[in-house]
Amino acid sequence: MAPAAAQDAAPEGTTIIVSPPLTEKERKEELREFTKEIVQPPRMRHPVAKFFYPICPQVLGLAADEAKAIAERIRENARALGVGANTDPACLPTLKVAFMAPTAGPSQSWLSAESKQLAHLAIYERQRVLAESGPVRAWNRVAVRDFNGQRIEVGQMIRIEPYGRNDPIVTTEITGAAVLIARQAAEGFTFAQLADYITMRTLIGTGAPSNEAGVPARTILTLFDEPDPPAEMTSFDRALVAELYNASRNSAPRRIYNDIARAAVESERIARAEPEAPKP
Template sequence: MRRVLALWAIAAVVASTPSVGAAPPDTAKAKRVPEGEPIIVRPPSTEAERKREMREFTREVIRQPRMNQPVAKFFYPVCVAVLGLAPGDAEVVAARIRDNADALGVGAERKPGCVPTVRVAFMAPAAGPAASWLSMESPQLAHLAGYQRERVLGETGPVRAWNRIAVRDATGQAFRPQLGDQLRFPTFTEIEPLSRTDPIVTTEITGAAVLIARDAADGLTLGQLADYATMRALLGTGSPEGRVPAPTILTLFDDPAPPEGLTEFDRALVSELYNVSRNAKPRRVYNDIARAAVAAERSGRDGN
């Protein structure tokens, strides 16, 4: 039995690695209205109202970047590793995450021996409850800023996830020190921004970790688990709180009838982020995601 020791050496605590998510889709939890919950009939929103609602929901789902920074994303194809499941199940989950990354415009590295930049670990019951996995002093969080560690530790439920972020210049290059100087941020006059309204920096995700309590995965399909991990790894996201105005796999561990996989909102969330320039303002990203999600919704393509 072993615990997670470092971000880049994550190992699930396993006494055994049973098959998880083996239930076929038709045995998944059936959709239902919670008993006693009132049914309220509302008129359909106008397109402008729906875009505004989706934009605000997007702002809630995406973890807010620091002031004057764009939303972080991977700059290069991701290499995926899955731990804590039977080998066959682990490969199914990893393969689906790679397929998602390719389909959504992120890209996936498939060469054997690639260095994993996305690690998903299913934690055995022996690891204890999720609240006990990490602390402010945990070495695997040492690279995070204080506010980022607080985000991870403040998460509730059976999942803990975080991204490793590198701040770069507007073209995606690492900042370089001037002769005789230590590495520092440049002044506004040292970098020509790509746009007068966009930030002069980019933020690259260089690694992502997703820890999931294995017992919480019981009854869920491997596809659902892979799609959930995709959303948590490819951009900084958290579980939605309160009313959820669009289906999303991010409700997997909270919704009694979660989606069977990525929804149109989820696809818009990732693909639109990876479609805009690296230093696009967050507001532009939110608007593009909302517009794409509403367009897909209006076309009737979202069957979840």
């Protein structure tokens, strides 16, 4: 039954249904499914791809001080989340970001199936990039390796070594990541918001969640879709990246999804238990 105040505020003839809050088990399942929606699905028997070595970001298309601020924030995120970041100013960029000027045209014209930037991608990966809408295009370069870490080339036979029945026999390494962002669409956002969004699009292969029915957890991935997006990476975002990079290189995707949901629910429980800061 709705509270009296709610009944008084509702128009005559309106029925208000108050649903009980989700149990912790139900919330975990909800966040698990949400994780599966935004993390790009790996191939069958492949783990979720991630960087194996510290990243080296490069930001183009902005004033030098602005580009430096965003790159440094990405490095800070990578270090805090267990990925690591190369501090050598002359390091070879493995994470490239380009803010596209209006003269580059609308985002749907930036790339095509014949674009050299996408030549290394499998057909289904290329289609996924080209199907993205909005002011951003992002993709990762992934290397498949055998159980011992040796790179597997296309058509090469895999030598099977002993492994757990529940985990893949290969690992998938992100060797490079790229993000294109329309510069006009980025106006009005803070460097922290932009850097955190880029972090989420590159350290894991992710896509923007569908928010037609609302999203079950706040995430910086909705930066270009929400009228009031988060000011930085959320607790869910941090759980998403940290749990992937804390797992073994060949952990099964379902195990990763479960760990992310568990960590996210735990962070929500802690946040609820913390006393509110006194108002000034």
